[in-house]
Amino acid sequence: MPDRPLYLVAGPDRGDDLLNWSPDEALPELTRRGRTPFTISEGISWLLQQPDKLEPNRCFMCIGSxxxxxxxxxxxxxxxxxxxxxxxxxxxxxxxxxxxxxxWAGNRHTWLGFGSTTGRIA
Known part of the structure; x- marks a missing residue:
């Protein structure tokens, strides 16, 4: 993460294609794709800007935290x-x-994807 209090997150995605994956399975896949998992602060900040990205049965984990x-x-x-x-x-x-x-990191949920970004811009 950038060493400053404010930065831009590029290419946010809630990870719907990873629904029903466990965090232990999703992290290597996100890394393979060149994506970085959201921190909880990034997830909340994204939703404050785009609240429609959080829907019933289409929510996300923030495994970067x-x-x-x-x-x-x-x-x-x-x-x-x-x-x-x-x-x-x-x-x-x-x-x-x-x-x-x-x-729990080993659990799967049909309604939880994995929030991630293509990069952080300081």
Whole structure:
């Protein structure tokens, strides 16, 4: 990432073609394509500019914000942004609300792609 507080993300994509992939599977594929996964800040910033990019059943993970543990391995928790179904702890009042949370790195979700960029311009 650029070493400055503000930069431009080029070619943002929510990764619909990677729906139902796990983060562990998606990262090598994004790298092979020459794409860089979104950080959670980049995903939120993109949605603030283009809120229509977040739709029910078409949401995305931000695997560029996975933490590295003390052993140098990626943490199993993977940040994601999605539309709440208003179930569980969300509650009925939160139905259709945007949500920031995390999923497990080995899990697949039919409704979560992988946000990525073709580059960052300082």
């Amino acid at each position: 996975r933490l590295t543990n003390a052993g140098g391995r990626l943490d199993a928790r993977t940040p994601a942004i999605w539309i709440s179904g208003g179930t569980g702890r969300d509650g009925k009042d939160r139905k259709d609300a945007p949500k920031v949370g995390w999923c």
